[in-house]
Amino acid sequence: MTNKQVGSVNLDSGSDILYYYNKGHPDAVFKYKQICNVLLSVDSWSEKSKNEFFVQFFDSAHRFLQPTELLVERLCNVSWSSIPQPILPQFVILLKEIAVTHVYHTKVIIERFFNVLLPIVDIYVSEVKENENPSDTTPVIIQPSITIEQQILFTNLSREAIVDIIGRLHTAQEAVVEIAFKKFPHYSGPTFKFTEYIKQLILIAESCPDIAQDLWMKIVDHILQIDAIISKSVANNATFDAGDSLFALEEENMTIDSPMRQREIDLTNKLDKTMIIVLSRIAKGKMDLSKIVPGEDFSWLNQLSSVSDSCIFEQLWPAFMEQMLNAHDVQSVSFIWFFACNLEEKYQSFMLKMLWRLICKPVFAPNEWKRAHTAAAFLGGFLARAMYINFKTCTDWLKKMADWCNEYIAKSGLCRNCAGCIQHGTFYAVVQSLLFVFSFRYKEFVENNCIKDIHAWGLSRIVHSHFEPLKYISRVIARGFATISRRLQLVYCCHILDSSVIISSPIEHYLPFSFLQLPITSDVVAPLLRKFQPTDDDADIHVDMMEVDPRKHTVVEQDEDDYGFMDMEDDEVGMDIGQHSNVTTTVAAILSSSPFSIYKARTH
Template sequence: MSMIGGARSSLGAPSSKAVRFQLDFNLKANLLKHANREDCQYNELVQKIKDHGQDIRDDDLAQLLKEARGCISLLDDNFRLFVQVVLILEWTHRSPDVISEYQGFLLDLCAAHNYYTKHVIDQFIASFRRGGPGEWKDGLPSEEGVNCFSHIHDTIRQLLKVVPMSKDILISAIKSSVPFYKRPPKDHESFVYNALQISKYLPSERYGLLKVIISHLTTLDVNSPRSSLEQRETPCSMDVDSVFPMDDIIHPVAFNLDVALNVLFIYCKDEVIVADKVNMDKLKSLYHDLVKVFEDVVLPTHATQHVQFLIFYLLGLKPSLAPHFIGHLWNKATDPNIPPIIRQSAVCYVASLIARANYISITTTKATITEISTWIHRYINSQDEGSANTPYVDTRVHGVFYMTCQALFYIIGFRYKELVNNQGLTMLNSINLQKIVTCRLNPLRVCSPVVASNFASIARAYQLAYCYTIMERNQRNNLPIVNREAGSSVSTLMSIQLDSFFPFDPYLLVRTKKYVETYYREYTEPNNDEHGKKTSNEDEDDFLEDVTGTSAPTNFSYSSSPGFLHIQ
């Protein structure tokens, strides 16, 4: 192969430094000589492709690929170097002839020598990681980028038919290619975008792909401190393209989460909305996949703040699914065979969804309150039977009970106005809240002060229960909390409160907030008579201070704020 001037650059434009490759020998004969260890131009060929491959003119490259396809049977492991330098060529931006010949070469190669399949797929995934040419805009690649990615996906689709085993190799490669959480934003966008594209022609693998994607987003989420987003500090320095305005970059990892989530929100919207209407069959299919991923990844994970809003958004598209999701979570919460930490998390999701989602009907809210209170009363009765009436608190043994009580208080505190205006006061009187707050397990002692204080004011205003005497006595007596280690008769007195857990606290990511705010309920402050004291004029969804002036505990919490206002 000789070189003469006048080639195109890698983008097809003329380049003064470009070189022309001409194949001035029979490639097949040359490869045979190399196989027989005879002197040939094989090594020179490999080196020139490696050094100048991106400068090869389209017609020269098409000719090389065409001749290489005629030698496919020869390209065993002895010609690995030749195959590797061809694989690293950038081809998706070239002429239709080159694209066709390149795709044909890859398919013929993998069909004849399937041990090359992994190398081919790894190279595809590497192309995805590079993000494609041009700038991304609002979660989508440039038009040139879309075209380049589509050529790769078209080749993968054909490869899946030619080499069935390639599906397992592809899925494994995707799992191995998850970008490090501190990588540039484009890496995360491209990874999510292309994994979702694969799910379109491998629908049976969509659950697994969504699990990989959402596991990655969960990693970004737990590494995005809420405090940094709430403070809206000066944007940190970051090497990003101009398409990402610096004033949006509050925290680099949170920014990565925002742009990656944006791609997934776009996918969810495009997948289920057809001709401006929700396609119920598509929605149900995606819903079931996302619920499974939610159970496997999000529900057991500590401190996610935004990933769970994917379900929140999907339910908003079809609110009739919300009761099913709430019922599904409640079944988990009341299943004694499920670990307590998961049961507590499920309860918190039930309460936070009912409080924050404006598409949760008052009928569903009343039904859930009734079901929760019924379970609480059964639990109280089971503890009172044959037991002394000495008050005690055991957060290890009764953690699910306390979290369920807090969920009940939280829902009532958030939705009380609608309940009162929709004949819910009779229902609230019927669930005997007084017995709950005065039971020997003393739930007000360990509930978040934020929730307890707000609930107490509502309960007093509507004469549902009298909590302040109990709360003052708890403060005065500092009742001990018993924590028994499993299998031990020794009790340790601890002074802790129930962990606060509000998964649908206000959404703080700039780009993707638009998908949430349509369906989001802000807290409506009580009037002066309901609190018995004036409320502040501070912004909505601020902290509510407890009677001691301290804020709610933040350990094991998505946020320490359930969204209530300060009380002065």
């Protein structure tokens, strides 16, 4: 830029131009507009011209007052690959200083930094290939214009700038969370773009604990969307009925495969890789996942501080309370907290206590009912499925659940017409979890000679109460409990299940940790999951279970001889523990399975 003397005004530098532009000097206004215009063609400049132009602004952040809004916008729009690499850090510092010094520019600059956080996007062009229908399109990938090294440099500079702005300008925290959500890649986009963005958000959350919970909520919100799509696809698969295998044997291969649409395959792969990223962050410093899934890249974890005192469980907790407990029939994301609780015993204790507090909390609105019901389902899921929850802890909680149910029945008095009412949904949810956990771990009760202790729990009173819980909880769970309790001579309740129609239930027949749809994540989580094991005496018992025809809404029993409770030579009946179903479904590893047969019956 040439030196020029305009009257008594010296406009030989960018700083001078901004100074007099803010004062309204006409020559400075003209120069300012010229600068804004030439920035549109910065890509075509020579290296020398770029250096001379940008350097003159590096110490002038204080000059970018509110009237310079257009220039700030143009500077933000400059591609970082167009800026000479030696001066790029100074350019980023300039934008950062402007954002901190002048709050009216803060949001647009933070938005620019988040744009850079996204890896260079592959451009998809619809192209009709030979022997394809015109409606079929195949993505054509155009190679990005920058190198991998440049991409790493850009994302690191951008992330560090965002963290610095948050640290120096606390009022920017809300804007950062808002923009982080706004810039989140859509789930239908490229997998690498989605996963890399999540890594950057995790790194920002690690450096900015004040907004860590908010950022994790944004992450969980987006992966729940993918989980919901995949879970719905599995539930709607006509060849898959998870209710056929509620109790899976330890040695049984529960992987089921069936053709899926390409969209679901892509989403499954995306969710799988995202879950591994989240689990690796949770496991850092406690477990080396690279030994379990050596094919995944964990090098990004080296950017996390090795001396960080942030508690990842605390950061994830609001997402569990606000999003996970209100989610509908999602199967994979819940394993985040299942895995986290395995790392430290205090997490297990905290999780179980908080779930119980939600169950016992009085509810007054439908959304609160939903949360209490789901909390009961999660309590049952943890107690039944988690290998890290020992037998004593399990029995203590089961007794507490049984005592609560008995107290609930006692306080209800002799009220009539209450069976099946949604107001009592929490009671049904607790009973469902109670009976499921007992049935799932009944072998341990037998081995520890605790059957007599169970008689003191009042299960008979619960099952035969005026609430008629066996008619409204999952049919598969009810049938399983009836069969086991008959074998152990605890409660005779098979006759309650002899109903010709399926009754509408006040609760969702949902149990978390039911099956895994993610092949890579299953390598990490499967060893933590308990599978059903019958006692040695019952190992050869074939199942006495019902089939639900969702079209007829009728119950068809495979064995009608259910009235031999006191007959010591009764027919061999028991849990359906040896499924020989030929059904197959993609990428799923059924580990115990919620009663999808009932679910499907209710949705038709």
